[in-house]
Amino acid sequence: MSGLLSIGLACWLLHPAGALAQATGPKPKIPAAEDVNFETKDGVNIRATYYAGLAKKESIPVIMVHGWEGARGEYDALAKSLQDAGNSCLALDLRGHGQSTAQKLPDGSTKTLAADKFRPNELDAMILDIEAGKKFLMERNNRGELNINALCVIGSEFGGILALRWSALDLTAPPLLAYKQGQDVKALVLLSPLRAFKGLKIDEALAVPDIKRISMMIVSGKSDNKGGPEAKRLHSSLQTFHAKVGTDPEDIKKNQDLFLVQPETSLQGTKLLGPGLPVIGNIGKFIELRLKNKLAEHPWSDRKRATE
Numbered sequence: 001m002s003g004l005l006s007i008g009l010a011c012w013l014l015h016p017a018g019a020l021a022q023a024t025g026p027k028p029k030i031p032a033a034e035d036v037n038f039e040t041k042d043g044v045n046i047r048a049t050y051y052a053g054l055a056k057k058e059s060i061p062v063i064m065v066h067g068w069e070g071a072r073g074e075y076d077a078l079a080k081s082l083q084d085a086g087n088s089c090l091a092l093d094l095r096g097h098g099q100s101t102a103q104k105l106p107d108g109s110t111k112t113l114a115a116d117k118f119r120p121n122e123l124d125a126m127i128l129d130i131e132a133g134k135k136f137l138m139e140r141n142n143r144g145e146l147n148i149n150a151l152c153v154i155g156s157e158f159g160g161i162l163a164l165r166w167s168a169l170d171l172t173a174p175p176l177l178a179y180k181q182g183q184d185v186k187a188l189v190l191l192s193p194l195r196a197f198k199g200l201k202i203d204e205a206l207a208v209p210d211i212k213r214i215s216m217m218i219v220s221g222k223s224d225n226k227g228g229p230e231a232k233r234l235h236s237s238l239q240t241f242h243a244k245v246g247t248d249p250e251d252i253k254k255n256q257d258l259f260l261v262q263p264e265t266s267l268q269g270t271k272l273l274g275p276g277l278p279v280i281g282n283i284g285k286f287i288e289l290r291l292k293n294k295l296a297e298h299p300w301s302d303r304k305r306a307t308e
Contacts, residue, residue: 028054030083038136040128044113047099048072048092048133051079052145055086057300059146060291061137063130064091067157067269068197069115071098074270081280087287088146090137094129120199127166134184142304150291150298152187156269160193161202167214168205179305186298187215187290189283192227192268193234212241215257215290219279223266235260257290
């Protein structure tokens with residue numbers, strides 16, 4: 001087995017609650033999940049669920065992108081687990097999916113969207129849904145509710161293609177003289193990642209050097225005959241861009257930033273987040289190691305100019 005589950009930390013990862021000393025005393029009340037909506041640059045009304053974290057300027061924001069024919073509710077268990085650890089999560093319904101089916105046109109009329117009728121250019125436009133999600137989180141950053149400079153994006157199957165393509169754009173957005181407008185994505189989690197779907201590919205994103213070097217967790221079922229080998233190929237192609245670590249657990253916790261997790265299952269995509277599998281705990285630990293423990297490298301800042 002590859003990655004995190006093969007490096008002597010299996011017990012630590014499979015039982016993340018026992019990895020750290022538990023806080024004593026009553027825990028603060030976690031805010032209820034909130035259904036929200038916001039508009040993309042091309043007029044699509046995106047419905048989403050926001051899970052506000054309690055860590056304020058140290059809260060890691062996480063955008064969750066479902067797969068083809070999926071919906072935001074598939075991430076509910078993961079979002080609540082991450083929220084319980086202080087993170088702020090935003091799960092989207094991509095355009096043409098779930099409740100995100102209305103687009104306001106320039107003439108003021110409304111168009112109903114159906115994903116099964118999308119052409120390739122309409123598939124690529126779905127990265128605007130993630131961009132709108134980041135803008136929503138940016139506003140929360142400016143209220144001091146989270147730290148957008150430590151953004152994590154999670155994508156499942158087709159959603160992984162979108163996550164990679166959008167992250168490549170974020171990482172290459174040129175800074176303006178007055179303010180920083182990109183370079184906020186610091187980690188990616190890909191569940192059963194695909195190389196291509198309906199003509200949309202990850203090749204362009206992987207040509208961006210910063211994408212090759214970003215902290216990344218790749219997850220697929222070990223018995224997934226298609227997704228398992230694909231995940232291994234992606235992991236292998238990225239290894240030369242990441243620091244090599246030894247077998248010492250402390251060295252791994254401090255320095256490893258590319259992980260391949262392959263639990264014993266044939267399940268795919270967000271089904272990997274189900275009970276009985278360690279994936280939710282693995283993702284939580286990944287965010288803790290690669291983002292929470294490195295917040296000094298990604299300090300909070302007021303980004304009001306970036307939303308103007």
